[in-house]
Amino acid sequence: MNKIKNSAILILEDGAIFHGYQAGKKGTTTGELCFNTGMTGYQEVFTDPSYFGQVLLMTNDHIGNYGITKAEVESDAVTISGLVCRDFSEEYSRIKATQNVQEYFEENNIVGIQGVDTRAIVRYIRDKGAMNCIISSESDNIDELKAKLALVPNMNGLELSSKVTTTKIFDYNGDDSSRIRVAVLDLGIKKNILRNLASRGCSLRVFPSNTSFEEMQTWGPDGYFISNGPGDPAALTKDIETVKQIVEKNIPLFGICLGHQVLALASGISTHKMHNGHRGLNHPVKNIITGQCEITSQNHGFEVNRNDIEKSSIVEITHVNLNDGTIEGIKRKDKMAFSVQYHPESSPGPHDSRYLFDQFIELIERSRIEIV
Amino acid sequence: MPKDESIRSVLIIGSGPIIIGQACEFDYSGTQASRSLREEGIEVTLINSNPATIMTDPLTADNVYLLPLTAESIEEILQKHQIDAVLPTMGGQTALNLAIECEEMGLWKKYNTKLIGVDIHGIELAEDRDKFRALMQELGIGTSPSKIANSFLEGKEIAQELGFPLVIRASFTLGGSGASFVYSKEDFDQKLKSGLEASPVHEVLVEKAVVGWKEFELELLRDKDDNIVIICTVENFDPMGIHTGDSITVAPAMTLSDTAYQRMRNEAKRMMRALGNFAGGCNVQFAINPETEEIIAIEINPRVSRSSALASKATGYPIAKIAAKLAIGYTLDELKNQITKTTSAYFEPALDYVIVKIPRWNFEKFPGCDETLGLQMKSVGEVMAIGRTFQEALQKACQSLENNKIGLGCDGKDSRDVDEVLHGLKFASWDRLFRIREGHQTRSAFV
Numbered sequence: 001m002n003k004i005k006n007s008a009i010l011i012l013e014d015g016a017i018f019h020g021y022q023a024g025k026k027g028t029t030t031g032e033l034c035f036n037t038g039m040t041g042y043q044e045v046f047t048d049p050s051y052f053g054q055v056l057l058m059t060n061d062h063i064g065n066y067g068i069t070k071a072e073v074e075s076d077a078v079t080i081s082g083l084v085c086r087d088f089s090e091e092y093s094r095i096k097a098t099q100n101v102q103e104y105f106e107e108n109n110i111v112g113i114q115g116v117d118t119r120a121i122v123r124y125i126r127d128k129g130a131m132n133c134i135i136s137s138e139s140d141n142i143d144e145l146k147a148k149l150a151l152v153p154n155m156n157g158l159e160l161s162s163k164v165t166t167t168k169i170f171d172y173n174g175d176d177s178s179r180i181r182v183a184v185l186d187l188g189i190k191k192n193i194l195r196n197l198a199s200r201g202c203s204l205r206v207f208p209s210n211t212s213f214e215e216m217q218t219w220g221p222d223g224y225f226i227s228n229g230p231g232d233p234a235a236l237t238k239d240i241e242t243v244k245q246i247v248e249k250n251i252p253l254f255g256i257c258l259g260h261q262v263l264a265l266a267s268g269i270s271t272h273k274m275h276n277g278h279r280g281l282n283h284p285v286k287n288i289i290t291g292q293c294e295i296t297s298q299n300h301g302f303e304v305n306r307n308d309i310e311k312s313s314i315v316e317i318t319h320v321n322l323n324d325g326t327i328e329g330i331k332r333k334d335k336m337a338f339s340v341q342y343h344p345e346s347s348p349g350p351h352d353s354r355y356l357f358d359q360f361i362e363l364i365e366r367s368r369i370e371i372v
Numbered sequence: 373m374p375k376d377e378s379i380r381s382v383l384i385i386g387s388g389p390i391i392i393g394q395a396c397e398f399d400y401s402g403t404q405a406s407r408s409l410r411e412e413g414i415e416v417t418l419i420n421s422n423p424a425t426i427m428t429d430p431l432t433a434d435n436v437y438l439l440p441l442t443a444e445s446i447e448e449i450l451q452k453h454q455i456d457a458v459l460p461t462m463g464g465q466t467a468l469n470l471a472i473e474c475e476e477m478g479l480w481k482k483y484n485t486k487l488i489g490v491d492i493h494g495i496e497l498a499e500d501r502d503k504f505r506a507l508m509q510e511l512g513i514g515t516s517p518s519k520i521a522n523s524f525l526e527g528k529e530i531a532q533e534l535g536f537p538l539v540i541r542a543s544f545t546l547g548g549s550g551a552s553f554v555y556s557k558e559d560f561d562q563k564l565k566s567g568l569e570a571s572p573v574h575e576v577l578v579e580k581a582v583v584g585w586k587e588f589e590l591e592l593l594r595d596k597d598d599n600i601v602i603i604c605t606v607e608n609f610d611p612m613g614i615h616t617g618d619s620i621t622v623a624p625a626m627t628l629s630d631t632a633y634q635r636m637r638n639e640a641k642r643m644m645r646a647l648g649n650f651a652g653g654c655n656v657q658f659a660i661n662p663e664t665e666e667i668i669a670i671e672i673n674p675r676v677s678r679s680s681a682l683a684s685k686a687t688g689y690p691i692a693k694i695a696a697k698l699a700i701g702y703t704l705d706e707l708k709n710q711i712t713k714t715t716s717a718y719f720e721p722a723l724d725y726v727i728v729k730i731p732r733w734n735f736e737k738f739p740g741c742d743e744t745l746g747l748q749m750k751s752v753g754e755v756m757a758i759g760r761t762f763q764e765a766l767q768k769a770c771q772s773l774e775n776n777k778i779g780l781g782c783d784g785k786d787s788r789d790v791d792e793v794l795h796g797l798k799f800a801s802w803d804r805l806f807r808i809r810e811g812h813q814t815r816s817a818f819v
Contacts, residue, residue: 037722039605041630059724061761066629086724087761093627095663119724119760282720284601286705293599293705293718322705322716348630350602350720351638 008113008137010084010121011145014128018121022137023088023112024105028145030152031055031081033133034301035122037280041348042101046080046110047073049164049188050257050299052230053155055082055133059118064089067097068104074190074347078105079164079230082135083112084121111135129275130155130301155301156273160231161239161258164188165209172206173198180364183207183221185239187258188229192347196357197225210238213245223252223364226259228343233261233271233302240265247337252367254360255339257300263339264304264330267315274326277301278342281349284322285342287329293322296342297349303327303341336363375412376701379488382409383449383458385467386420386427388441393617393749394464397681401692402427402462408696409459410434417453419445420463441466443474450483459699461489461652461675462692468495468675469544489699490674491648498647498672501543501577507646513639514668516659518579527564530578531557537581539747540564542571551747553581553613582668585612585659588625590640591683593694595703596651600641601720603691604683605633610745612659612670614800617678617749620769623686623727626762632660635667643672653695655679682729685756687721728765729756732773733802743801770805777806786810 006022012033035057036045042063045056063085083105090100105112113135125131134149165186172184172194182197184206197204207216209229216224224246226239233240236258243266246253255263261271278298285296304327309315319329319340331338338360344353384406387398403426406416410433418433421440428436435453439445449455458480460471468490474480475492497503502520509515517534520543521527531538531554540563541551552563567576587608594600607628609620625633640656647654655677657670680691690710694717697707707717731751735743755772759765770780777783787793787810796807 037724038630039624039722040628040633044630059722060624061724061726062626066627069629072629072631094629096665122724280722282722284705284716284718284720286718291597295601295720322718324715346634349634351634 005115006137007140008135009140009142009145010113010116010133010135011142011149012124012133013131013149015146016124017142018113018116020113020116023083023085023114024102024110026137027109027111028134028136028138028148029055029082029111030132030134030149032130032155032301033057033084033125034130034277034279035059035125036299037282038297038348039281041281043068043072044074044348046078046083047075048190048299049075049079050190050228050230051080052160052164052188053081053158054230055084055135056080057084057118057121059122061086062089063087064101065092066094067092068099068101069094069097074192075164078108078110080110083110084116084118084135085112085114086116086118088112088114111137113137126276130277156232157235158231159235161187161209161229161236164230166206167208169208170206172204174203175205176203179203180223180361181205181219181221182223182225182364183216183219184225184227185209185211185216185242185259187227187236187239187262189227190343190345190347192345193225193227193256196345196354200357200361202361209236211242213242221251222368223254223360225360226253226255226262226339228257228259228299230258232273233258233265236262247332247335250335252360252363253337254356254363255337256345257341257343260330260339260341261302261304263337264315267312267332269308269312269315269330270305271302272305274301274303278321278326281346283342285319285328285353286322287319289318294352295350296328296344296353297346298342300341304330336367338363375697379414379456379700381415381417381454381456382488382700383417383419383455383485384427384433385441385458385460385463385470386418386422386425387463387466388421390422390424392752394466395678395753396425397678398462398464399425399427400681401676403432404690404692405459405462405696406433408693409700412697412700414700417449417455419449441470443470443477443479446470446474447479450479450485455483455485457486457488457700459489459696460487461695461699464675464677465499468499472496489650489652489695491650494647494650494674498674499544501541504671508643508669511642511646513643514666516580516582516668518577520575521564521568521578522575524564524568527568527576527578528560531560534578534580537583539579539581540567541577541579541747542567543575543577544572545570553583553746581613582659582661583611583613585661586627587612587616587619587670588628588636588658588660589616589621589679590636590656590658591680591691592640592644592654592656593691593698593704594644594651594654595698596649596701597703598645599704599718600644601704601718602637602640603689603721604687606679606683610800610804613747614745615747615749616657618731618745618751620731620805621682621729622762623683624723626726632665632667639667639669643669644674647672647674650674651698651701652676653680653691682727682756686727687723689721724760726759726762726765727756728759728762728769729754730769730773730805735802745800745802745804780805781809786813788814790814
């Protein structure tokens with residue numbers, strides 16, 4: 001408190017400039033600027049692999065109020081490219097916490113900016129759409145920074161899963177043949193998905209992105225899970241092909257977020273980039289099969305095409321967003337495959353949608369009975 | 373599902389006189405509810421014994437009755453009007469208690485009137501501390517160890533069993549009246565006696581005190597199809613031990629991790645469901661042990677409350693207005709979001725600002741009264757400030773207090789007297805926020 005802070009600068013792709021102060025490590029960073037409206041769970045957000053390559057603006061005023069607690073991470077690394085926030089609090093109030101956000105960011109080489117008018121920036125990108133940005137707390141040479149920003153690739157068509165997927169195959173919750181075996185295709189998975197499946201008695205084997213169907217099939221899984229992850233789903237040609245093969249064999253399949261988009265693409269439904277994605281913990285979704293509503297945790301910048309689904313004879317809509325009517329869940333009419341755009345594992349976020357994991361387990365159990 | 377068409381005429385019960393512990397927040401909710409129902413073409417009849425309210429303005433309701441809040445008055449109204457339903461959740465505990473009384477007398481049945489927005493059984497579960505505790509046990513939700521005493525002797529036995537410090541709470545009372553802390557055997561007898569006397573049913577709860585735990589509140593709305601949203605989280609600046617009405621409160625919660633918050637959210641939903649099948653607003657209070665992060669449930673109020681009025685103003689979500697519509701059968705997803713007008717009311721507001729509420733006391737007008745804050749609410753009003761950071765909101769609120777201090781630490785009159793500051797920190801009173809600042813300022817003196 002009351003420390004003299006280094007100044008920092010945020011420049012958007014279209015040239016808009018915002019001035020603030022250094023947060024985290026002194027340095028320069030680039031990425032696509034997106035905003036998250038969650039009021040809790042900043043640490044889970046920072047470590048969510050789906051944010052890879054993105055500079056995150058948190059609309060909640062204070063970031064760091066309850067410090068950093070080692071156990072509450074969603075992956076082994078901080079995956080965001082940078083942070084924009086109103087107030088970066090080094091002082092925290094939580095006995096369990098082990099360090100403050102400043103130390104944590106320095107340790108993980110994360111550059112951020114604080115003290116900017118986050119509301120003004122959100123309004124700006126809400127109107128103009130998601131765009132790339134650069135943050136620097138070491139240089140105030142605007143031309144130089146703009147030149148650097150021009151080199152940042154557009155998110156459209158960008159394949160990023162290979163940057164965050166596991167490098168080698170690993171088992172989670174043991175390899176017990178008496179349990180349900182679920183093969184997980186890791187496109188950038190959050191730990192809490194694994195925790196949720198394991199707590200329902202599944203043995204999991206996690207495969208890297210681009211693993212072939214044949215290779216996964218040799219393990220003899222009872223079901224497949226296609227994970228969340230960053231980037232443009234249409235760029236994942238190999239994984240889309242794999243999902244096609246899984247669905248063709250009618251093996252139970254569940255997809256979340258990027259996995260949902262991949263299932264859609266594998267079923268002949270196109271995807272496209274949204275003007276502004278959905279990122280937050282308060283997105284209202286209606287399950288149109290049961291009529292029940294749920295508050296969901298979301299993080300996506302692409303969506304599946306409603307027109308394509310309405311024309312499709314094999315895909316039906318199961319969930320819609322109550323804010324803007326976008327597609328939040330689909331299922332195959334002809335096969336045992338379903339997926340949702342939001343995050344039922346919700347870490348951070350409300351636990352309203354955990355039933356989807358149970359639904360997946362039921363689907364697998366039903367398919368086992370049918371085979372017997 | 374559209375609204376229940378069998379409801380054409382609704383009676384709203386007000387909260388009676390403004391007293392310390394119950395101010396104009398129920399006037400606000402009653403007025404909102406009345407307007408909300410009339411919007412739907414429903415005839416609204418209103419009863420309140422307090423003429424100095426907005427809700428008793430002839431423009432607010434179709435029929436206004438300025439009568440004592442008694443079963444006789446209710447019967448008088450029921451005889452005059454064909455009332456299809458009564459909405460007792462807008463008038464605080466007073467209205468709920470009256471609704472229970474009428475239920476027990478069989479009044480509602482006699483005049484073919486149904487209670488909406490609440491479940492009678494649910495009120496009992498929430499208000500009767502023994503039943504509440506049993507329910508929490510059944511749900512596997514923690515509460516602080518406690519026992520009910522109906523006599524002086526019983527109370528003494530419980531105290532022996534639980535050990536000090538203790539809290540004595542009288543059942544079925546308002547604003548925590550009859551509740552007090554007991555730190556030692558010496559003052560136990562007297563406080564037990566006054567607690568038993570304060571309760572209309574001569575019943576107190578003797579509870580192990582969880583002094584110093586962090587206190588949080590959640591404001592919920594639920595419709596008849598069991599869709600639930602959490603409108604707002606509120607963090608009490610003052611730890612457990614100071615009545616919520618006397619606490620400085622902050623929205624949204626400032627120091628709550630997502631893991632702890634989601635646990636509270638899940639428990640609040642389960643608690644609300646366990647109270648029966650009702651549609652409307654609800655307030656749940658939790659305490660969390662800062663060391664172990666153990667969470668215990670303090671109480672649940674199946675009605676709009678003081679905190680819902682604050683949550684409404686803080687978020688812009690008109691809780692009472694929507695709660696009234698839910699009571700007549702609408703579901704959250706078919707009602708409109710009152711701010712955007714295009715999306716549904718099934719949403720949880722996300723804030724990019726901070727609200728600070730500071731209560732205002734008038735101790736100078738009550739010479740000789742005990743100025744320490746505790747379990748009994750003593751404030752007579754409050755200020756609310758909005759800022760883009762907690763610091764900004766807190767300073768704005770302090771500047772609005774009209775206590776000649778011009779804000780927090782702005783008058784250059786901070787005390788440097790260590791004993792005075794320490795005393796102020798130990799015995800919280802209206803000035804504790806200022807004492808905390810002075811504590812920081814004179815920190816070197818303590819080391």
